[in-house]
Amino acid sequence: MAKKPLILSLFLLSWSTFTLAQNLHLIDSLSRQLRSADGKARFELLSDLAWEYRFSYPDSTVHYARQAFDLGQKLKLPTGLAEPLNFMGVALNYKGDRLGAFDNYTQALKVAMDQKDSLQTAYSNNNLGRLFFEQGLLARSYDYFIRALSIFENLNDSSGLAYTYQSLANLYKSQRDYPKAESNYLKAIKIRLALGNTRDIMSAFSQTARFYQDNNQHDKALRYLHLADSAGQVIHDEINLAEVHISLSETFLNKGHLDEAEAICAEALKVIAEKKNMRMLPQAYISMGQIMFEKRDYVQAKKQFNLALAIAMTTKDIASKMEAHYFLWKISEKEKNKLSELSNLNAYLLLKDSIKDLDLARQVERLQFEIEIERKEQENELLKVDQVKTDAIIKQQRLSNIILAIIIVAVSSLGFIQWRSSKKRREINEKLAQQNQFIQNQRQEIIEQNEKLSRRNQQLSDINHEKDTLMSIVAHDLKSPLNRIKGIADLMEIEGGLSKDQLSYVRMTKDTTQLGLALIKDLLDVHMLEESVVPNYSTFDISHFLLEKTNTFLPAAEAKNIHLHIARVETIEVQLDTDYLHRIIDNLLTNAIKFSKRETTVAVSAGRENNELWISIADQGQGFSEKDRLHLFQKFKKLSARPTAGESSNGLGLAIVKTLVDRLKGSIDLVSEQGKGSEFIIRLPLKN
Incomplete structure (x- = not known):
């Protein structure tokens, strides 16, 4: 049985977080209250609305958080002003604007520390830690998490502690320190249970179960999936229950309990299909196909994998396409269908490489983020240095003004002042005359250099024209023999009867000829473009x-x-x-x-x-x-x-x-x- 790629696990994690977060009833209630609220109450309602919109409509989060921050500044609130900045950072992070998120988190941390707002200082540190963790900067993220944890412990803030424990659990998991990761996941569950928010509890159970699944601890994964299922039944969350059931079926499959796996997978597949959840449907079909494959019902297995492949191609789900091709390849092996076997194997290998590209792209994005953050921090340091210099200049200017005032008081003679001013004017005029002469000399040198450059450019233009003409002639003369060589190679391939090595030589001939024709095309294009007419818009x-x-x-x-x-x-x-x-x-x-x-x-x-x-x-x-x-x-x-x-x-x-x-x-x-x-x-x- 194929091992599921990491990208699929990340997708399920992000999707479950998304679906668990939105509370439409609360949003409607907050919107109604906002119509008649003002002052600090309006600030708090705007912040609450910004938080609730963060997953589904991050632009709305930015909109309401900006209003809250501006109102808080206008009201001159002594504390809490960093909260909407943190919310804007969260929304921008979900939109993929990592640098925008960093700017808002950093500003939030500064505002919170200026206001001595310990709670928002802790959340700012935790948010920065998560941002750096997502970009692979583990050492920096760990420092921020530890700071946040220390503040939340001092404040005895359970909700903040739960977030930070989950953050640390993900960090330890990425470093393969599984004992510490497990400990922090369990701490987060304990706090979530004490707080009593069923959606948060279901999310904590699901994340912990996924941790055990990834570590092949199927019995523990099964236990927490059952707990997540129970929580989902309480809040009647059908789509997330279906997701939990898919995970349950996969765990049963890994344990070899095929009948239980089939029954619960069929139940989840029915819900997902009825809800037309195109993101989850390919994986549901793949899970059912795997069960049928293990039961050696290859006809039904092939049907499920083809359904998954059709939807995955529509939704451009690379991971699901790869899995579907993998099992279709294995079924073709069982059925001894060589053509289908080769086709699905090639498709699987190509998609497998594409999955690796996603991880590499993520690493590059992290590197770019780190470089940009270092640049921003350097700019901030330069701004601080410039501010210090500016303050020093201002102080020096103030001192100069005081000295000048003393001189003006002391020097009361109008004649002395006029003499001094006249002397200064003469000195300035002499300096201006010297500068004008210098400018004239520079201008003359520039004119001479421009003339030399003009002559040189004309020589280069003539040489370039001769080269283009020669290249155009050579390109036209080479095009016909190359086309004939390619035509002969095509005929040899069409007529058949060639050995494997001969076919390889023919293809090499065609590839080499095509490269020559491509070069000729570029040469002709260059010549044509230099004589082209006005663009056709x-x-x-x-x-x-x-x-x-x-x-x-x-x-x-x-x-x-x-x-x-x-x-x-x-x-x-x-x-x-x-x-x-x-x-x-x-x-x-x-x-x-x-x-x-x-x-x-x-x-x-x-x-x-x-x-x-x-x-x-x-x-x-x-x-x-x-x-x-x-x-x-x-x-x-x-x-x-x-x-x-x-x-x-x-x-x-x-x-x-x-x-x-x-x-x-x-x-x-x-x-x-x-x-x-x-x-x-x-x-x-x-x-x-």
Whole structure:
């Protein structure tokens, strides 16, 4: 039986937290009270609303928390002002804005300490600890958790202690310190039971059961799943009960109790299907398929796995697709269906590599977060130093003013003052004359240098024109023989009768010929673009455009275990030349995949800013050196980075991109550091 990937466990954890958190009845009640409230009562209601919206509608949390903070400042509240800042940080974290969350948590910690608000100081420390833990900065997260725990213990705040124990449990679990992780999970359960909130109790039981499942302690997992099931029955939470039942069926399956596993899985599957919960449905079908597989009912097992695969493809659930293909492969082995066996095995291996890419992407995101946090902390330190300097200058200025006042009082002679002023003017005029002469000399030098540069540029332009003409002729002359070679290879492959080695040679010939044709195409494109006409503008949706481009490059990315995804994109109607934009994105994505190592990530983003469309393509490849930047967009210039899987590189891709961006009256910027990846940002004006 296949072991479930870590990403599936993380998904179930986040989904259960999401569904348990929302309390619509409480939100309605708070909204009604808010209509007539004012003063501190209104501040508290706004904060409570912000907290309740944090999972389903984080933007609403930011909205209400901002109102609460502004009102608290206006009321000059002596304490509690850090709470809405903490809520804004939580919401931004759920939205994926880690740096925004860090800024709000840091501000909350400062405000809480200034107000001597121990409770919010503890929550701020715990929130910062969770943020750093999620980004893999375990040492820093541990320090914040310990500070929070100490404050909550001094305050005897049970709810805060429960949160912190769960945070520490997750930290110890990630470090594989299972005894400490178990101890903290159990402490959190004990506190939740004492507080009596059934939803929190169910969540604590579920998290503890999942911990035991991950450590193959099935009896303990079964016990806590039954407890979570009992809590869910009390609050009639059907969807979360179904999730618990799926976990129960998996535990029974691991223990070999197939009949119990089938019965409880069927019950959960019925609820999930009726609720049309597309996130949970693939895993429910997979669990039922595993049970049928273990019972050797391969017909029913295949049916369940195909149902899971169909829904997972619709919802783009990579983990479920991988599991479905794995078991379909195993069933094909049992049925001795070689074609199906090979097809499902290949699909499984590709998806398995994609799962690894998600973990790698997470690691890269953590590294980027750490770098950005260090930059922010350095900026804060510089701001503090600048503030100290400013204070010193102000003090010095005050002292100067006092001295000047004494001098003015002492010097009462108007003639002396006039003489002194006249002398100062003469000195200033002499300095100005010297500066003007210096400027004139510099201007003359600049004129001479510009003339030299102009002559040199003309020489370079002539040489470049000769090179382009020669390359165009060579490209045209080479294209026909290469096409004939490719045609002959195609005919040999179609006619068949070749041995395995001969087929391999034919494919190698075709691949090599295709690389030559691609180079010729780039050469011809460069020549054509330099003589191109005005762009042909049309209107289209940039989000659909980027989605199609990303899907086109998915096979190439998956072949290298590279996680290619859209990190952020806005739905914007733009008016641009689609052919130009196609070629720009093609070249940038090709380079990002070509020069990235296996198991890295390539992120595509886009949005509108100041009547401009910006598109970002960021990778975690080899980056660019300062020397590379000097030749970045020059034709036939191969830079320090090299393709990571033996691909060809002709040094034309970025030159074509720069030419097309210039044609669209845009700009292209590079953010890169050698060895730490690169990000190309294109900015194009939006036509009305």
